[in-house]
Amino acid sequence: MSDALLTVRGLTKSFAGADGELPVLSGIDLTVRDGEIVALLGKSGSGKSTLLRCLAGLIPPTEGSVAYRGEVLTGENPGTAMVFQTFALLPWLTVQQNVEVGLEARGMRAAPRRAAASQAIDLIGLDGFESAYPKELSGGMRQRVGFARALVVEPDVLLMDEPFSALDVLTAENLRGELLELWESGDFPTRAIVLVTHNIEEAVLMADRIVVLGARSGALRAEYAVPLDRPRDRDAPGFAALIDRIYRTMTGRGDDVRGPLPPLGREPAAPTAAP
Template sequence: MLNPLRRFRAVRPVPGPPPPDGEVLLDARGLTKSYAGADGELPVLAGVDLRVRAGEIVAVLGRSGSGKSTLLRCLAGLIAPSSGTVSYRGAPLTGANQGTAMVFQTFALLPWLTVQQNVELGLEARGISARRRTEAARQAIDLIGLDGFESAYPKELSGGMRQRVGFARALVVEPDVLLMDEPFSALDVLTAENLRGELLELWESGLFPTRAIVLVTHNIEEAVLLADRIVVLGARPGTIHTTFEAGLERPRDRQSAAFAGLTDRVYRTMTGRTGGAEAARPGLAGTPLPEAGVDGLAGLADLLAHRGGGCELVELAEDLGLELDGLLPLADALELLGLAEAGETDLVLTGLGTAFAEADVRGAKRIFAEAVREVPLVRLIITSLQENPGGTVRAAALTELLGRHYTSEQVVRQLETATDWGRYAELFAYDADRRAYRLEERGLSAP
């Protein structure tokens, strides 16, 4: 798709990006957010202090469960904090923040409305007249390069085009701050790269009708490429762990030593390996299990074995054409199971991990079974089944127990991971229709 900036540059001056004048647009002070759990409140954010100033792009990074999206929704006024305040231009929010607009990961378009109608939604909600809505929406659609598709429905558009509609819908209200929740993660690599480039061009051109951007992402390189300031959240509950000032001129060269150095520093902070590995072994009330399927674990172990037993994860991700963040849960899982040891930037197979990678299918299963028995949630399922000979354990009982320590989304992911690992190890069977576990009679070894 042709870059829409080419048309605008021919008819209007290009003043450049909004100057970083220091005006505080958003100000979160002592922001805490908790959700109700079976045994009380489940903290998601705790004591977050964050200021967003005019003229800057702020990226918010953090692992799954760190509260990134919750923070963004609090800034938008879509979620009220449990304590602390969020202010827009010095005034505490009491509802939706009229100075912000959001772009979502899942596009969030209404399928029964056309592109034009979807873009007009925000203006209609603000009581703008039909004539002014139509004119403003067409300008926004033209700006993001979708002119000619005004009458198309979302089902007629590719993923990249749908996200362009999402951008147009947010920009048409001319927000002071554009909030973006992993806006490129649902797109293929080339489409995402193209949209990032166009976003930066619009920002640098002065055509962007917004004064600041807050981007939630799981992609470290994306944050380093786009942001002036990178905020890394710790997890359980989410707090600001570290803030990095990018200090890199645009356009940014991904091959430069400065770019690589900042990426590496952020990576070390994200993985918690700034001064040695964190040997965190998740418990029922501790760190959530990594979202890592058995096939991915075995594949990563095999790749490490073929590289002499270990390598740097950044290098491996580049060689595979993957995002680094996609490897982190797999690396955490191998470390959790005692199959690998993590350094500051690399991952090395242990003796057990090497045996796992080199074994045949049955041998690998036996090794995995012994390792996975030590995982608290898997051990809980096995123990519960042993205490109920010939019986079953329903997933609902485990859901209730986990709900005391995790959000509902985390509970689902925990059980999916534990179920996948236990079934592969033939430690127990799972009936998806009844949502119940039973001991695996033909297991590799008796529990």
């Protein structure tokens, strides 16, 4: 049985502009597998958030397809949930009610809905704040509510659109660390994570695989497997070298290579000419 949860084939996405169709993504092929964290890395305007929304089924591709467990999407993806950059909480609802929103939309009855939401709130470290409103919470706590709301539906794939970028450095670092601890513990109610980020260090800290999108082409420029054990140590041999290698690719100074990362300490192989 295939371990592929999401499969993207030949995905192209364009939007209508004043001068005609504006291509944002071009010829994307990508597979997200059970048990991995994949980072979509690129500069602003590279189409990474658009790709994430295509994975969620929130917007359709212009060409190509997105499949969930082998079934091509024709609407919203039933196996994903999204954590947004801007919290996206309903200000008139309490923490408990915000977390229950997705379950209520799925028709779950009140008692099991409350129990599931309470469990997600405890898991993400918000026990005792169930009756608080978003305006009473810090930025980090609001984002925890966003995580709890996504995780409570137990998605196969958690999609995260720069979820730490609106937080201060220390809060973001703490939340990243706690999220990875949950992932490693086996208590995380999801089978894979796709993270959108423009932060190379964040991608190396979190991901098993990093996919780099071109700034203008909307195509995948390179793909790197991250050969570093968790918990990741910034001072570990190879950590800085990997960041530098990806930086060179993103700035056009490195090789645009699809495929696994060579052993640390070696330069990437030259691109293979197309047949």
